[in-house]
Amino acid sequence: MPKWLRGYLLMVKWVYLSYRAWLSLNFAVQIGIAVGMIYGISFFYPGITPEIAKYLTTGAPTLILLIVGFVVGPQIIASARLEGTFDYIWSLPVGRMSHLAADATVMFASTMPGIILAVVLGAIHFDFSLDISPLIIPAVIMIGAGGTFLGYSIAFLVPKPMMVMVITQIFSFAVMLFSPVMFPAERLPGWLQSIHHVLPIKYMADLSRGTITDLDVNLGLAFAVVGAWCVVGFIITLIVVNRRQ
Amino acid sequence: MLLEIKNVHKVYKGKVKANDNISLSIAEGEVFGLLGPNGAGKTTLVNQIIGLTIPTSGSITLNGVDVVANPGYARESCSFQSQTQVPISGLNTLQAIELVGRIRGGSKADVHKRAMELIEKLELGEWQKTMGITISGGVRRLVAFCMAAVTPGKIVIFDEPTNDIDPLRRRILWQEVQELAKQGAAVLLVTHNVLEAERVVDRLAIIDQGKVMGMGTTSNLKEDEGEAMHLELILEPSQTEPPLPDYLQKPVIVNRRILARVNPADITTAIEWARDLKENDAIEEFSLGPASLEDIYVRLVKNPDELELPGEVT
Numbered sequence: 001m002p003k004w005l006r007g008y009l010l011m012v013k014w015v016y017l018s019y020r021a022w023l024s025l026n027f028a029v030q031i032g033i034a035v036g037m038i039y040g041i042s043f044f045y046p047g048i049t050p051e052i053a054k055y056l057t058t059g060a061p062t063l064i065l066l067i068v069g070f071v072v073g074p075q076i077i078a079s080a081r082l083e084g085t086f087d088y089i090w091s092l093p094v095g096r097m098s099h100l101a102a103d104a105t106v107m108f109a110s111t112m113p114g115i116i117l118a119v120v121l122g123a124i125h126f127d128f129s130l131d132i133s134p135l136i137i138p139a140v141i142m143i144g145a146g147g148t149f150l151g152y153s154i155a156f157l158v159p160k161p162m163m164v165m166v167i168t169q170i171f172s173f174a175v176m177l178f179s180p181v182m183f184p185a186e187r188l189p190g191w192l193q194s195i196h197h198v199l200p201i202k203y204m205a206d207l208s209r210g211t212i213t214d215l216d217v218n219l220g221l222a223f224a225v226v227g228a229w230c231v232v233g234f235i236i237t238l239i240v241v242n243r244r245q
Numbered sequence: 246m247l248l249e250i251k252n253v254h255k256v257y258k259g260k261v262k263a264n265d266n267i268s269l270s271i272a273e274g275e276v277f278g279l280l281g282p283n284g285a286g287k288t289t290l291v292n293q294i295i296g297l298t299i300p301t302s303g304s305i306t307l308n309g310v311d312v313v314a315n316p317g318y319a320r321e322s323c324s325f326q327s328q329t330q331v332p333i334s335g336l337n338t339l340q341a342i343e344l345v346g347r348i349r350g351g352s353k354a355d356v357h358k359r360a361m362e363l364i365e366k367l368e369l370g371e372w373q374k375t376m377g378i379t380i381s382g383g384v385r386r387l388v389a390f391c392m393a394a395v396t397p398g399k400i401v402i403f404d405e406p407t408n409d410i411d412p413l414r415r416r417i418l419w420q421e422v423q424e425l426a427k428q429g430a431a432v433l434l435v436t437h438n439v440l441e442a443e444r445v446v447d448r449l450a451i452i453d454q455g456k457v458m459g460m461g462t463t464s465n466l467k468e469d470e471g472e473a474m475h476l477e478l479i480l481e482p483s484q485t486e487p488p489l490p491d492y493l494q495k496p497v498i499v500n501r502r503i504l505a506r507v508n509p510a511d512i513t514t515a516i517e518w519a520r521d522l523k524e525n526d527a528i529e530e531f532s533l534g535p536a537s538l539e540d541i542y543v544r545l546v547k548n549p550d551e552l553e554l555p556g557e558v559t
Contacts, residue, residue, distance in 0.1 A: 010348045017344075018335035085332040091295050092348050093320040244316070245257070245298045 007094035011102035019076075023110045030064070030114025038121045050128045057122030058209040059182040061115045062143055066175055066204065068111050069147025071168040073104065074154055078161035096241045104148045108140075115140075119212060131214040135223075139207040142226045146200055149233025156240045181205040200229040246270035247431045248294065248400055253303035255289050255455075263289040264300070265455035271400070271448075276422060276432045278442040278449035282546055286455040287435045288328055291402055294433070295323045308399065324349060326393035328404040328435070330385055333377035338369060338388050341377060346395035356395060363391040367417055383409040390418060397430045404435040419445050443538040451545050458545035463538050470506070470536040476515055477540075478503040478522065479529040487527055490518060497543045504543050507533070 016023070041048060041056055048056075080086060089099055123130050151168065158164045175181060178192060179201045185193050196202045203222040210217040248271040255264035263286045271277040279287050292298045294305055296316025305312050312319035333341040339360060346356030364373055367387050372380050377388070390406050403422065407415045422445060426432045436442050442449060443463055450460040459466050476493065480486065480501040489496050492514065493505035507515045512533065519531040 007348060010344060014336075014344050014348070017340060018332065020335050080332070083332065084327075084329040087292075087297060087329060088325075088327045088331050090297060091320060091323070091325045091327070092345065093317070093350070094348060095317070244296070 004095060004098055008098040008102055011094050011099050012105055015102045015106045019106060023106070026110050027113060030111055031117060033064075034060075034114045034118035035121060037118055038125050042125070048126070050126050053122065053126035054128045054213060054215065055184070055209075056182050057119060057126065057128075058213050058215065059205050060118045060122070061140065061208040061212070062181050062201075062205045063175065064111055064115050064118070065108070065140065065143045066147040066181075066201070067172055068107055069104070069144055070151035070154075070175075071172045073107055073148055074151040074164050074168050076103075076107075077152065077155040078164040081155075082161050097238060100148075100152055100237070100241060104144065108144045108148075128213070130212055133211045135219065136208075136211040138223075139211045142223070142230055143204045143207055146204060146226055146230050146233055149230065149237045153233065153236045153240050156237075156243075175201060179205075200226050247273050247308055248433075249304075249306045250290070250294070251304045251306075253290065253293065253300045253305065255286070255293060255298070256301045262455050264293075267303070267452070267455070267457055269450050269457065269460060271431045271433060273399070273431050274426050274429050275447045276426045276434060276445055278446035279433060279435045279452065280437065280439060280442055280449055280542060281452040282437055285452045285546075287452060288404060289455075290452075291325075291404055291433070291435060294400070295319050295325055295402065321350075322399045323402055324393045324396065324398040324400075325402045326389045326404060326406055328408075330382065331377075331389040331392060333385070333388065335376065335378070337374050337376050338372045338380070338384075338391075339364065339374065341388055342391045342395050345392040349396035349398065351396035359395050360391065363394060363421070366421060367391065367414055381409075383411060383414075386410055387414060387418070390421075394421060394425060397425055397428075400431045400433060401425050402433045402435070405437070406434070407436070407438060407441060415441070439539045439542045440537075449538075451542055453546045459541065466538065466541045467536045470541070472509055473506040473536070474509070474512055474533050475536050475540045476503075476505050476507050476519065476531065476533050478519060478531045481526055481529055484527050487522060490515075495544060499543060501529075504540055506536075 037060060038057065041053065045052065090096055119130065122128075154167055155164050158167060178188070179199075180188060180196055181201060181204075185196055185202055188196065203225040206217040206222040207219070207226060209215045210219040210222065250267060250269050253264050253267045254262070256262050265286075267286075267290060269277075279290065281287050289298070293300050294307075294312065296312055296319035299313050307319060307322050310318045331341070336344065342360040342363065343356050346360060347353065351359070364370055367390070369384065369387060369391070372384050372388075377385060380388070386406065386409050390403065393401055393403060406418060406422075410418065419441065422432055422434065426447075434442065434446060446463075448460070448462050449466075451458045451466075473494070480503070482501065486498055486503060489503070489505070492511040493507060496503060496505040516533060519528070519533075522528045523531060
């Protein structure tokens with residue numbers, strides 16, 4: 001087995017054991033949110049049509065993945081920085097990116113049951129059919145990776161861990177209310193639509209919609225834009241994480 | 246030499262000079278002590294050896310490899326016990342030791358055997374399955390020691406390994422440190438506990454305010470003291486320091502302790518003076534003897550703030 005793979009797998013075990021208590025709680029919360037979201041939507045929109053419900057439900061995976069990658073991940077890193085955890089972890093013979101990959105792997109694995117449940121419950125409750133494509137796998141990895149790269153870069157670039165918490169909270173607010181994840185981009189003002197033509201969030205939502213339903217989205221464009229952002233995010237994270245004082 | 250540090254300067258943002266032209270080397274099988282008060286720059290130097298930070302100037306080579314340019318090689322070669330507590334809240338003692346042993350490249354069977362051996366030697370058996378979050382600071386530090394020693398690198402670095410540890414286990418820990426050196430590892434021991442270090446190290450460097458103030462074997466460092474004896478007085482808690490006679494050379498006052506050199510010709514006079522102080526309850530006790538490493542340390546370091554009183558030394 002290559003050394004990097006062995007290091008990565010052992011770090012996955014380390015991270016899993018370290019977060020075990022939190023992961024159980026996170027698992028329960030994810031399930032609760034998934035069920036609550038699907039049934040809560042019915043209270044929010046009493047006359048919701050299957051088409052709108054389909055849009056909302058298929059936006060949920062992107063929303064959850066982005067929140068975990070960009071909000072939960074950086075907040076865990078900010079706490080770890082405060083506790084001096086990285087001084088020890090980074091002295092181990094495992095690349096810093098392998099450690100972060102292990103961290104992200106465990107976090108995203110813990111969100112999967114919630115995401116799957118939200119989509120399946122949504123389809124049953126709002127009576128629409130799913131059309132799952134094998135492309136769902138790269139789509140989920142790319143959405144998760146894109147958010148994580150951005151989140152980790154901020155977590156290591158912002159000098160004060162408390163500031164990281166504030167920035168990530170603002171981001172989660174912006175994604176939920178001002179990004180075309182849970183509603184079509186056409187509802188946003190023109191200037192915000194233009195911004196979202198460049199940012200990856202809309203395309204991430206397209207990736208999840210296009211790979212789990214028959215909704216008409218330009219998957220090729222979505223993969224290209226999110227892929228480009230992933231490459232840029234990876235390079236930035238690589239530089240930021242490997243910086244030494 | 247396995248580790249060569251040459252003219253290392255480290256200046257942090259804000260112009261804080263943490264290391265100032267440090268040069269030293271450590272050989273395989275050697276226990277090298279890095280002594281100095283808090284803030285002397287010891288941990289800064291260690292962080293550069295293991296590739297966490299980079300020197301402002303100077304070079305660090307390990308086995309001939311430039312570790313400033315190859316931090317990965319430094320991580321492979323150095324096993325390290327950090328001064329801060331290790332992040333093992335969610336792991337139990339055995340899991341933490343074994344996982345690090347495996348990450349450092351040990352096989353499952355070898356790592357398990359060695360982990361159990363360390364747990365037994367350091368009498369950690371009752372915490373073997375206890376989660377890190379519930380164990381005391383002292384036990385956690387012992388676990389961190391085992392994590393550094395389970396699959397030792399070419400260099401094993403211990404940064405203040407005995408903080409919070411009870412006297413009996415300290416003794417076992419020091420034996421284990423010497424055992425690691427016997428097996429061929431170069432051990433870098435960072436501490437401000439001078440008395441303990443004297444018993445363990447082969448060579449040492451005393452650093453203060455980022456500079457090497459003295460380096461060599463304990464005997465080398467004591468040579469400069471010549472035939473002079475060292476007088477030590479411990480003041481009564483309520484007493485202030487008495488006026489010091491002129492024949493007490495280079496007196497240093499640390500908390501309730503007064504340390505000074507006395508030439509052979511003045512020894513009788515000095516003893517009489519100290520006896521008078523004792524009879525008048527100005528001092529608790531006094532002693533006169535050849536220079537100890539601690540005497541050298543106190544003289545070389547500007548603010549030896551962590552020196553312990555004899556009763557506190559274990």
